Structures are given as structure tokens and as C-alpha cells.
Amino acid sequence: EGTSLSKTIVRLSEDVVNKIAAAEIIHRPSNAIKELIENSLDAGSTSIKLTLKEGGLKLIQITDNGHGINRADLPLLCTRYATSKLRKFDDLQSLVTYGFRGEALASISFCSHVEVVSKTRDEGCGWRAHYANGELVPAKPGMSSDPRPAAANDGTVISAEDLFFNMPMRKRAFKSPSEEYNRILDVVTKYAVHNPHAAWVCKKAGTALPDISTPAASDVKSNISLLYTPSLAAELLEVKETVLQPADKLGAKCRGWVSSANANWARRGGWLLFINNRLVESSKIKKAIESLYTTVLPKGASPWVYLSLEIDPAKVDVNVHPTKSEVHFLNEDEMVEAIVAAVHGALANANVSRSFNVQP
Numbered sequence: 001e002g003t004s005l006s007k008t009i010v011r012l013s014e015d016v017v018n019k020i021a022a023a024e025i026i027h028r029p030s031n032a033i034k035e036l037i038e039n040s041l042d043a044g045s046t047s048i049k050l051t052l053k054e055g056g057l058k059l060i061q062i063t064d065n066g067h068g069i070n071r072a073d074l075p076l077l078c079t080r081y082a083t084s085k086l087r088k089f090d091d092l093q094s095l096v097t098y099g100f101r102g103e104a105l106a107s108i109s110f111c112s113h114v115e116v117v118s119k120t121r122d123e124g125c126g127w128r129a130h131y132a133n134g135e136l137v138p139a140k141p142g143m144s145s146d147p148r149p150a151a152a153n154d155g156t157v158i159s160a161e162d163l164f165f166n167m168p169m170r171k172r173a174f175k176s177p178s179e180e181y182n183r184i185l186d187v188v189t190k191y192a193v194h195n196p197h198a199a200w201v202c203k204k205a206g207t208a209l210p211d212i213s214t215p216a217a218s219d220v221k222s223n224i225s226l227l228y229t230p231s232l233a234a235e236l237l238e239v240k241e242t243v244l245q246p247a248d249k250l251g252a253k254c255r256g257w258v259s260s261a262n263a264n265w266a267r268r269g270g271w272l273l274f275i276n277n278r279l280v281e282s283s284k285i286k287k288a289i290e291s292l293y294t295t296v297l298p299k300g301a302s303p304w305v306y307l308s309l310e311i312d313p314a315k316v317d318v319n320v321h322p323t324k325s326e327v328h329f330l331n332e333d334e335m336v337e338a339i340v341a342a343v344h345g346a347l348a349n350a351n352v353s354r355s356f357n358v359q360p
């Protein structure tokens with residue numbers, strides 16, 4: 001049958017379907033990191049530590065102090081579309097947690113070896129479990145795949161080893177672990193700026209000095225100072241929380257910190273956009289704000305911008321595919337205009353030495 005020219009339609013096996021889906025969600029280590037971080041934040045963590053080997057390709061390990069995972073939930077943990085956060089389709093519209101459809105851990109388990117150790121506050125001990133292809137598997141051949149009791153702190157440790165070990169083409173695409181590590185640092189830095197209540201650590205395995213380290217109960221500006229530069233932080237202007245107008249139509253608030261006309265910025269990128277606490281891209285918002293800045297910055301210079309938008313989920317297209325970090329809104333043009341107006345307000349109010357007159 002293999003050599004015939006027939007065009008018989010066959011179903012792809014479930015395993016192939018799941019692998020395709022996994023590869024769409026986890027393109028590279030930093031995508032996995034983002035999903036794992038959001039899970040830790042969803043679990044209420046105030047401490048999040050990441051350890052990486054070979055830019056995450058060899059090992060990603062994330063340790064949090066969140067609410068942990070019940071023993072009873074471990075069998076379904078890595079099953080595709082298994083989630084504690086979404087019950088019915090309507091929930092998508094009102095969802096406040098970040099990940100939303102139970103695909104992240106499943107995807108990671110389809111392209112790496114996953115180990116989970118987790119302990120809730122009510123349980124006397126933690127549980128250790130291993131996963132492959134969405135399911136519990138034995139730690140070693142011949143052993144049972146049931147989770148086993150383990151000494152553990154409250155919270156969850158998730159390790160993903162040998163990312164893309166079963167996707168040789170994908171694996172070969174990564175030439176430089178250090179480039180992947182830099183992408184990871186970028187993601188962690190941005191989440192640390194946006195979530196200063198938590199203490200963050202990110203380091204390479206086997207090194208003593210972390211590349212990222214922030215204290216708990218910090219604030220946005222202190223973390224920018226720590227993670228970018230003190231001089232950038234000193235120059236930043238606050239965009240105080242603003243209800244975007246027209247309020248009824250847009251259903252959105254905006255706040256953030258932006259560079260002034262004479263800022264001396266930015267080591268690791270200058271664009272941080274969070275919508276409903278998820279790091280996203282919006283080329284429309286980015287373009288509009290960059291063009292606002294062209295009137296105040298020297299030629300060739302670009303601004304440093306951190307914006308956090310809270311938008312009524314009914315006005316954001318939350319059901320976009322998780323790999324599409326580019327978001328869209330209802331009333332997009334008005335939304336962008338209102339955001340630019342908020343940033344313009346911060347620039348215009350600033351008591352900067354250089355005088356300027358911004359025309360958006």
C-alpha cells in the first residue's frame with residue numbers, strides 16, 4: 001500500500017497530532033519558560049527560581065512556593081486540555097489567570113522528559129512524578145508510574161530535560177545555547193519587572209552567581225533599576241493608572257513607566273507590554289508609541305516602554321492561539337489612540353530639563 005499512488009485519507013495517529021500541537025506551542029526554550037512562569041504566578045508564588053543548562057535545551061528547572069498540586073491531580077497534570085482554570089467556554093471571557101487551556105505542560109511533556117515534585121500546604125509530604133507524551137511514566141523501566149512520596153518544600157518544582165530530544169530537526173535548529181539563554185533572561189526580566197512582589201532568581205546550573213536576582217516585595221522601579229540600569233530607572237516617567245477613554249467602549253486601564261526625552265537607557269530591550277498580566281506583542285501599539293517618541297528623541301534613538309494594560313477580557317481576543325503572542329482588541333484604533341494619549345500625558349507633564357512640545 002505504501003507505494004501506491006492512491007490518495008486515501010487516513011487519520012494521523014494521536015501521537016503525531018500531539019507532537020504537532022506541542023511543536024506549535026513550544027518553539028524554543030523561552031516559550032516553555034514563559035508558560036511555566038505563568039503557572040507559578042497563577043499558583044500564587046512569591047518566589048520563583050529558574051535553573052538552566054545549555055540555554056534550557058538540556059534542562060529547564062523551575063522552583064516555586066505556590067499552592068502546589070494535589071496528589072489526586074497528578075495523573076491528569078500533563079494531559080492535553082486538562083486544566084484547573086477553565087470549566088466552560090464562557091469562562092474564556094472572564095478568565096483572569098494567564099494560561100487558559102491546559103496545553104502547556106502537555107506540550108512540554110511531548111517534547112522533553114518531565115519531572116514534577118509538588119507539595120501542598122495540607123499534605124505532610126510531597127509527591128514526585130515523571131511524565132512523557134502527556135502521561136505518567138515510571139522513573140525507571142520496570143518501576144510503577146504512580147507518583148511516589150518525596151521530601152519537598154511547599155510549592156512545585158518542575159524539570160524538563162532534553163528539550164526536543166524526539167524532534168531531531170527542531171533540535172538541530174538551535175545553534176547557540178547562549179542565544180537561547182539570552183532569550184530566557186529577557187522573558188524572566190520582563191516578568192520580574194511586572195511581578196515585583198515575587199523574588200526572582202535565574203541562573204545557569206553549576207554557577208554560584210545568578211544572572212537575575214531580585215528580592216521579594218520589591219517594586220517596579222527598583223526592579224527596573226536592578227535588571228536594567230539605575231540611570232534608566234532614575235530617568236523614567238510614571239504613567240499613572242489611567243482609565244482609557246471612552247471608558248464604556250474600551251473597558252481598559254493602563255499604567256506603566258516610560259523613558260523621558262533624555263533617558264540614557266536600556267540594556268535588555270526596551271519594550272515590555274503586558275495585557276491582563278500576560279507578556280504580549282502588539283505591533284500597532286508599539287508603532288504608535290514609537291511615532292509619538294520620534295518628536296522628542298534624537299534621530300535613531302528608541303524609547304524604553306513598560307506598559308501594563310488591564311482590559312475587560314470580553315474586549316480582547318483571548319482565544320488566539322497561545323503561540324500567537326500578538327494580540328488584538330475590539331475598537332483597536334481607539335484603544336491605541338487612548339494608550340498613546342496616556343503616554344503623551346506622562347511625557348507632557350514631565351518636569352524635564354529639556355523643553356519640548358509633543359505633537360502626537
Ligand code: ADP
Nearest residue numbers: 039043068083084099100101102103104105156
Ligand atoms: P493551564 O495553565 O492552561 O491550566 P497547564 O498545562 O499550564 O495548563 O497546567 C495544567 C494545570 O497544572 C494547571 O491548571 C494547574 O492546575 C496545574 N499547575 C501547573 N503548574 C503549576 C504550579 N507551578 N503550581 C501549581 N499548579 C500548577
Ligand code: MG
Nearest residue numbers: 039099100104
Ligand atoms: Mg499554564
